[in-house]
Amino acid sequence: MTRNERKERIDNFTLEKMNGKRKADRLVSDELLNMGFCYGYIGTHYLHDVIVWEIQHKLEDFEGARDFYLRGVKSVMEKYSIGDYQCKNDITESIERAFAFGDINYLLEVFKGSYDYDKMKVASRVFTMTVRNKILMGVEEEQSYDERKLKRIIHKSIDDIADMAVLYGIKNIMEKLTTGTATLPI
Numbered sequence: 001m002t003r004n005e006r007k008e009r010i011d012n013f014t015l016e017k018m019n020g021k022r023k024a025d026r027l028v029s030d031e032l033l034n035m036g037f038c039y040g041y042i043g044t045h046y047l048h049d050v051i052v053w054e055i056q057h058k059l060e061d062f063e064g065a066r067d068f069y070l071r072g073v074k075s076v077m078e079k080y081s082i083g084d085y086q087c088k089n090d091i092t093e094s095i096e097r098a099f100a101f102g103d104i105n106y107l108l109e110v111f112k113g114s115y116d117y118d119k120m121k122v123a124s125r126v127f128t129m130t131v132r133n134k135i136l137m138g139v140e141e142e143q144s145y146d147e148r149k150l151k152r153i154i155h156k157s158i159d160d161i162a163d164m165a166v167l168y169g170i171k172n173i174m175e176k177l178t179t180g181t182a183t184l185p186i
Contacts, residue, residue, distance in 0.1 A: 032044065035110070043097075046076050047127075050076050053075050066125060111127070
């Protein structure tokens with residue numbers, strides 16, 4: 001496979017995940033992007049698919065977390081027709097890149113008890129299970145927004161407002177919220 005063919009294949013995987021109709025697929029994409037993952041790396045696609053697989057299956061049906069993770073990796077290996085070493089290595093490399101170039105504060109907040117400061121990484125199995133649990137809580141609550149997503153949505157919505165009266169109203173609300181003089185209805 002040439003480099004251009006591989007790039008085109010990765011781009012197709014990216015479009016598939018970003019435009020995914022399934023809720024779990026989309027939530028995993030959003031979460032990984034928030035963390036600073038880049039879908040230009042094939043390892044991110046493998047990681048994404050392992051997490052989605054884990055969301056779709058119950059941990060209780062397996063012998064333990066390690067077996068659960070390995071079965072997810074096996075399903076990804078079959079999907080992409082790759083070997084065990086390549087899959088695990090690409091997933092690990094993708095996680096390491098996110099910790100090197102992603103939103104380190106957010107990552108450390110999410111993995112506060114799991115991050116190994118000596119090795120400067122999180123084990124792949126722990127990473128996927130933590131993200132899985134976070135997504136499952138969001139799916140159960142039917143809430144896929146966090147603080148940063150809501151800020152982006154609000155910011156984007158404000159960019160589309162042309163009515164000056166509405167903009168002044170929003171400005172006054174923001175001033176009252178930042179100064180602490182606003183009272184919010186309960």
